[in-house]
Amino acid sequence: MATETTQGDGLADAIGVAEHSGGSTGMPQLDFTHWGNQMFWLALALIAIYLILSRVALPRIAAVLAERQGTITNDIAAAEDLTNKADAAEAAYDQALVDARAEAQRIIAAAKADMQADLDAAIAKADTQIAAKSAESEKAISEIRAGAVESVKAVAKDTVKEIVAAMGGKADAKTVTAAVTARMKG
Amino acid sequence: MAAQSAEGGLSFDPMAQFQVKPLGGDGVVNWFTFTNAALWTSFAVAVVFILLVVGTSKRAVVPGRMQSVAELAYGFIYKMVEDICGKEGVKYFPYIMTLFMFIVCANFLGLIPTAFTPTSHFAVTIPLALLVFLGVTILGFVKNGASFLGLFWVSSAPLALRPALALIELISYFVRPVSHSIRLAGNVMAGHAVIKVFAGFAALTIVSPVAILGITAMYGLEVLVSFIQAYVFTILTCVYLKDALHPSH
Structure with a gap:
């Protein structure tokens, strides 16, 4: 390395290549006269960065990340809560619907029962009225029928008397009545 | 390489961007001198502050852009620590977050043209x-006592192989800080140097379109590398921490 450097310098001098200030050649990295200086500033920089990080930056970033995580967790929990609430509301709505339906069924059944009772009462009343009417009619018919039989008897007796008279006989009222009654029975 | 393309008055020294220079003063670099390295290291601290403190000052439940980025970074590293180290690892989260934020901010700030890249x-x-190696080793012994050495004693292997494996494990354990540090610096340095080489060629008219295309492609790659190397450094730290917390294989 050393010979190369001298050679390079020699060539550079020979052809007039511009010299660099400081005049150091080869690898400045291996110029140990600066090491103390570089290490001093490195130590200073590392201490400064360590203090910046450990005192301010890292706790702050950790806090921000934790806060964000907390916010996200809270938001998710809140969303879950709201979902649960919505589910509960839906369940309550469904329950109310079922209840209302049951209530409506109950009301319908009650109304039906009322109507049936009214109807039954009305039918029963009508039946008794009909029964009374038919009994009355029956009575009237039997009266009429009895009346008719009497009339037939009377007509038959009269007719018999007339026929007997017309045939020149004299009708015995007792015999006529007995004969007519016998016929009417037969 | 400088010699081959120097006919157009080209000068390129891809490593010049890595020089530590004092800002003001007499050019002497003491351990406390405010250099360009110190400036860009301070910028990294400022970016961490703006992103994670100013960006989250509203503490909004619905985050804005800056707060989203801050929360993403927090969640990314927190999950990484928790997944790899388990619940016991979570108390080391601020230290790992410090490492990640410093590296990722320094890497991305280094992508600004003319910037200095501390990493x-x-x-x-x-x-x-x-810091990671010593911290994890001390933590391992404090937490587990001598049983931390069980990390090197592969109990699932046949008994005859175990001494050899222990040697290999021991060597690989001590190589950890080397690969851990060189991977990060090497990747960042290489990408920046390659961009600078392309930039040098861009002064030559014939190849400048190719060179500018190369710069663009390399820059895109470097954006990826900036994040990936910070991620790799952090995830390896988590893996080492896991070994300290649960040394059994």
């Missing part, structure tokens, strides 16, 4: 890796 220097990555 391209072994003077930065070796202390970082040693």
Whole structure:
């Protein structure tokens, strides 16, 4: 390395290549006269960065990340809560619907029962009225029928008397009545 | 290489961007001198502050852009620590977050043209890796006592193989800080140097379109590398921490 450097310098001098200030050649990295200086500033920089990080930056970033995580967790929990609430509301709505339906069924059944009772009462009343009417009619018919039989008897007796008279006989009222009654029975 | 393309008055020294220069003063670099390295290291701290403190100052439940990025970074590293180290690892989360934020901010700030990239220097990555290595080793012994050495004794292997495996495990354990630090600085440095080489060629008219295309492609790659190397450094730290917390294989 050393010979190369001298050679390079020699060539550079020979052809007039511009010299660099400081005049150091080869690898400045291996110029140990600066090491103390570089290490001093490195130590200073590392201490400064360590203090910046450990005192301010890292706790702050950790806090921000934790806060964000907390916010996200809270938001998710809140969303879950709201979902649960919505589910509960839906369940309550469904329950109310079922209840209302049951209530409506109950009301319908009650109304039906009322109507049936009214109807039954009305039918029963009508039946008794009909029964009374038919009994009355029956009575009237039997009266009429009895009346008719009497009339037939009377007509038959009269007719018999007339026929007997017309045939020149004299009708015995007792015999006529007995004969007519016998016929009417037969 | 400089000699071959120097006919157009080209000058390129791809490593010049890594020089540590004092800002003001008499050019002497003491350990406390405010250099360009110190400036860009401070910028990294400022970006961490703006992103994670100013960006989250509203503490909004619905985050804005800056707060989203801050929360993403927090969640990304927190999940990484929790997945790899388990619940016991979570208390080391601020330290791992410190490492990640510093590296990722320094890497991305280094992508600004004319910027200085602190993480391209072994003077930065070796202390970082040693910090992890020593911290994890001490933690392992404090937490587990002598049983931490069980990390090197592969109990699932046949008994005859175990001494050899223990040697290999021991070597690989001590190589950890080396690979840990060189991977980060090497990747960042290489990408920046390659961009600078392409930039040097861009002064030549004939090849400048190719060179500019090369710069663009390399820059895109470097954006990826900036994040991936910070991610790799952090995830390896988590893996080492897991070994300290649960040394059994």
